[in-house]
Amino acid sequence: xxxxxxxxxxxxxxxxxxxxxxxxxxxxxxxxxxxxxxxxxxxxxxxxxxxxxxxxxxxxxxxxxxxxxxxxxxxxxxxxxxxxxxxxxxxxxxxxxxxxxxxxxxxxxxxxxxxxxxxxxxxxxxxxxxxxxxxxxxxxxxxxxxxxxxxxxxxxxxxxxxxxxxxxxxxxxxxxxxxxxxxxxxxxxxxxxxxxxxxxxxxxxxxx
Amino acid sequence: xxxxxxxxxxxxxxxxxxxxxxxxxxxxxxxxxxxxxxxxxxxxxxxxxxxxxxxxxxxxxxxxxxxxxxxxxxxxxxxxxxxxxxxxxxxxxxxxxxxxxxxxxxxxxxxxxxxxxxxxxxxxxxxxxxxxxxxxxxxxxxxxxxxxxxxxxxxxxxxxxxxxxxxxxxxxxxxxxxxxxxxxxxxxxxxxxxxxxxxxxxxxxxxx
DNA sequence: TTCCTTATGTTTACACTGTCAAGATAGAGT
DNA sequence: ACTCTATCTTGACAGTGTAAACATAAGGAA
Numbered sequence: 001x002x003x004x005x006x007x008x009x010x011x012x013x014x015x016x017x018x019x020x021x022x023x024x025x026x027x028x029x030x031x032x033x034x035x036x037x038x039x040x041x042x043x044x045x046x047x048x049x050x051x052x053x054x055x056x057x058x059x060x061x062x063x064x065x066x067x068x069x070x071x072x073x074x075x076x077x078x079x080x081x082x083x084x085x086x087x088x089x090x091x092x093x094x095x096x097x098x099x100x101x102x103x104x105x106x107x108x109x110x111x112x113x114x115x116x117x118x119x120x121x122x123x124x125x126x127x128x129x130x131x132x133x134x135x136x137x138x139x140x141x142x143x144x145x146x147x148x149x150x151x152x153x154x155x156x157x158x159x160x161x162x163x164x165x166x167x168x169x170x171x172x173x174x175x176x177x178x179x180x181x182x183x184x185x186x187x188x189x190x191x192x193x194x195x196x197x198x199x200x201x202x203x204x205x206x207x208x
Numbered sequence: 209x210x211x212x213x214x215x216x217x218x219x220x221x222x223x224x225x226x227x228x229x230x231x232x233x234x235x236x237x238x239x240x241x242x243x244x245x246x247x248x249x250x251x252x253x254x255x256x257x258x259x260x261x262x263x264x265x266x267x268x269x270x271x272x273x274x275x276x277x278x279x280x281x282x283x284x285x286x287x288x289x290x291x292x293x294x295x296x297x298x299x300x301x302x303x304x305x306x307x308x309x310x311x312x313x314x315x316x317x318x319x320x321x322x323x324x325x326x327x328x329x330x331x332x333x334x335x336x337x338x339x340x341x342x343x344x345x346x347x348x349x350x351x352x353x354x355x356x357x358x359x360x361x362x363x364x365x366x367x368x369x370x371x372x373x374x375x376x377x378x379x380x381x382x383x384x385x386x387x388x389x390x391x392x393x394x395x396x397x398x399x400x401x402x403x404x405x406x407x408x409x410x411x412x413x414x415x416x
Numbered sequence: 417t418t419c420c421t422t423a424t425g426t427t428t429a430c431a432c433t434g435t436c437a438a439g440a441t442a443g444a445g446t
Numbered sequence: 447a448c449t450c451t452a453t454c455t456t457g458a459c460a461g462t463g464t465a466a467a468c469a470t471a472a473g474g475a476a
Contacts, residue, residue: 175383
């Protein structure tokens with residue numbers, strides 16, 4: 001439930017003492033700062049400055065910087081999953097094509113938002129025991145498990161052979177994604193979009 | 209102005225003003241600190257303290273923290289390559305087995321030294337334009353290229369099909385390594401060494 | 417309304433960080 | 447013996463995250 005944002009009678013003149021929806025504004029500012037500086041140059045004070053509030057304001061909404069990055073990581077995971085589903089919607093309906101498309105979405109997300117990708121996969125600053133983040137993370141894994149189950153007809157949770165299938169497809173998609181985010185595949189990232197994605201699909205297809 | 213109180217009667221007990229081989233000691237201390245705190249908690253002053261020198265001493269050998277991490281990354285890359293070659297020495301001599309063994313070494317290194325692995329592959333703090341680091345990095349890529357060439361009979365540098373082979377094998381090894389370093393494959397990392405490595409080889413084998 | 421309680425932001429302070437400049441010390445040549 | 451240079455320390459500075467005290471506004475109860 002959203003607290004009714006008072007009214008904006010004099011809001012146009014001066015910046016009001018109370019922001020209205022600072023939590024969302026801070027998350028947006030944090031994402032922008034993350035994209036600008038990367039996870040290793042991330043600064044809480046810079047986020048506050050970008051949002052136009054004092055440097056201590058974020059503490060009331062997120063506790064500390066870990067809390068802010070945890071919330072951002074949860075949002076990142078949800079968007080990560082959405083990107084995969086968007087790619088799946090473009091692909092044929094058969095399980096194998098769907099799994100390949102999910103991999104393409106995986107890589108797309110990493111290429112489009114490398115800093116956010118690193119935050120959710122290669123950083124220990126978020127608190128991955130946090131319920132919201134944990135759920136968002138598990139949702140992604142769960143979709144992968146479902147997809148592998150539909151392709152192989154076995155459940156990776158119980159069948160060791162299917163688990164290897166899962167880890168193999170995960171590894172190749174994640175490897176491509178991480179190497180692209182790190183800028184280590186220049187011969188691939190330099191290609192025009194259509195050719196690049198065709199090549200990504202071919203690489204992913206090898207492991208299936 | 210301080211009166212110089214040069215008192216060497218306790219010279220044997222006290223640490224000498226000049227270290228002797230501080231550069232190497234700082235690199236060792238940096239690696240230990242990196243393993244302790246991770247790249248995101250890395251502190252230059254903590255490194256200096258661990259080496260028993262003042263906080264400004266590292267500047268004379270590495271310039272700034274980026275210089276220290278660059279030198280450490282170069283050393284990391286050389287050790288990374290050495291780990292791969294050690295794994296290859298245990299394996300059969302045929303090209304395919306050798307390539308698989310190199311992948312196993314790739315993953316072994318990431319599991320044994322996750323922080324160092326992240327420094328060389330998922331950090332932008334080292335200066336990858338630095339000649340020493342650039343050479344160490346290229347050496348690793350070059351061995352991969354050679355191996356793929358021996359397996360496929362084509363040069364990835366000129367043949368697009370072989371390039372896909374290279375990127376596919378790289379991606380699956382790197383994906384496994386990075387996911388293990390991030391602790392996302394607990395069902396795999398929880399296994400005893402022999403079974404774990406057997407499974408890793410099977411996963412890598414899928415992509416060949 | 418009026419008063420009180422709570423939530424939301426600001427200010428100030430502190431310990432810690434990386435970097436710089438200036439001084440202290442030792443080793444290496446000449 | 448003497449200077450020159452590399453090495454190391456000390457002190458200072460701006461920037462960081464966090465905590466405490468304070469200021470302001472919103473919501474509820476009388």
